[in-house]
Amino acid sequence: MSTAVSIIIPTYNERDNIIALVRRIDQALSNYEYEIIFIDDSSNDGTAEVAAALSPKYPVKVIIRQNKRGLASAVVDGLGYVKSEVIGVMDADLQHPPEVIPQLLKEIGSGADVAIASRYVEGGGCQGWGLMRRIISKGAIFLAHLLLPSTRKVKDPVSGFFMINRRVVGNTELKPTGYKILLEILIEGEFQSVAEVGYTFRTRSGGESKLNARQQIDYLKHIYSLMRRKGELVRFAKFCLVGLSGILVNMGLLWLLTEFVGLFYLLSAAISIESSIISNFILNDFFTFPDRRLPGAKSFFGRLLKYNLVCVAGLGVNMGVLWLLTDFLGIFYLVSELGGIVAATLWNYTLSILWAWK
Template sequence: MEPEVSIVTPTYNERENVPIFVKELDEVMCKHNIPYELIIVDDNSPDGTAEVARQQKPKCGKIKVIVRKNERGLASAVIRGINEASSKYVIVMDIDLQHPPSVVPKILEKLKEGYGLVVASRYAKGGGIENWSKTRLLISKGATLLARIFVPKSSLTTDPMSGFFGLRKDILEGVELSPRGYKILLEILAKAKVKKVADVPYVFRNRYAGESKLGGKVMLDYVLHLIKLARETGELRRMFVFSLIGLTGIFINEGTLYLAYEVLELKSLGYLGLAIGGFLGFEASVIYNFLLHERITFADRIKELKTSKLKRFVHYEIASVSGLVAQLVFLLGLTALGMNYLLANFIGILAGLAIRYTYSTTKAWGYS
């Protein structure tokens, strides 16, 4: 029987996990009556993972074992598996049982409903993580925020770092996925022509046997991968344009203050006049920046966004005020710690810019 879904699992030294994974998966698929193919992409594991895989005899699906002799790497293994899939629906998951097979039918159901991409999410309502320390959770959250900044479409899912997801193959037509990074879902979110993404909650379990292949260097690799994706998709350019427009806002700010203070004679009010002028200058620059961000910085996104222009403006206003507050906090805080006040202010300006941009790209003009 033709498989209804192809399940791709990359493996490296996972011999102990193979039989139990195949058993769990097969039980689920038999119960739901879903014929499937399991594609195991093994990088010639020295522990004999491939032989163990070939010995498995699932009842409701078939297994295809691909052994790569000259290549190593999680992302390229997944890409190879997707390319070998014979069904139009593909689900990618790990073999170590951190991704429970019971979620597979739910992902398939969403794919059949018409979602091009379905993410099994630890952070969707009903999802979770078994046994993670606060630190590990914090790192995961931080990494997710970075993804939202550098790959804005990652806001279409609650868990862009997930290694467990399903896709309809046609969303990858004409898309070149890089085999370098190890977060292949981020590549897909950044590059694929996908508009509708669904999340399916799941609880991330502990590894059944063996140990993680992903060690310390992973964090640096991750950041480099994000920057590469941002460069390729024009997000770095967007950050640059955003900053440049912010810079020109200084003239609007100063000009408005001058007009209010001198021409409208707020001067006569003394410090109160200066405060009002300062406020007017700030507000004028916020409005000016907003209009340019609408027309230039984020112009390409406007049509796809669900938020109204008014909402976007309110968000941008919040972004700008938060940025200003951050700037002042840095100025006062770092100066109090003994730093030169001009340097402290400069760091504050950069921090303010980072906050304005983050809020703008994820909220005001964000996809979520």
């Protein structure tokens, strides 16, 4: 016997998968001491009964919660019942092949605090997924990487199949919404190293998926809640404030240079646009992205150059949207410009956070 591991499995109407699942876990973990904790949200197909009937032969515990309260919260509740220092989480429907568990254990054994079975590293994939499902999955991960920068080092931060050391979640209060418990742990947990192990997400073995549009909305709510908790919403608000200050710099200089210095207004405009870009940059560097400043003058000018390019392209985005809305949708040009400003702000922010202040 080596490492002891507790495996938490949330279930809702998975009767047809439970026996095969437990057998395969037992086989995969024949060299380990383990326990399985099912957190069942009062399935009405007898899932809990099937699981409980296995307990004389296998180390299985079944916790029944009243009402269907969601996958991620089921895992959080499950943490209260584990007895091992190493904790695994997986689905019940055999989309997560139990044979991968020993590989995750190996990563934990070699020092990883979090080991993730990942669809998006070498050796990973998704069986039988259509284009739409792939786009949604990748889009969800892109959004997490964009809006929660600390998840960027993980290729599959929304995997439902992973293992952690108990101390990762020992001192944290987890408040997930919806499905993605790993995202919550990656943001709120305490850890040093994360390892990802490639695996193929299989097609469902029996029963049916509970994933629907509701979960997609919950995902957005979850990201919003994490952004709020981690100060990323405040960061975006600061970026918008700096943008407003840039308009003042731009208009003020345009007026001063044209009226008092006597420059041709287009020359004044060129100087005042560039000046506002530079003042925006300095304010953002100190005020919006203080945590992203790398030491050294070179990186300062590198960031300035990148931000400048972002803003010039942003001007193109602004004018493109203005043109589209006005010429193709027949919207009054001053109203279209509001759309142009929103689009350019989103563009500037996205590129700033992904590139200029990476």
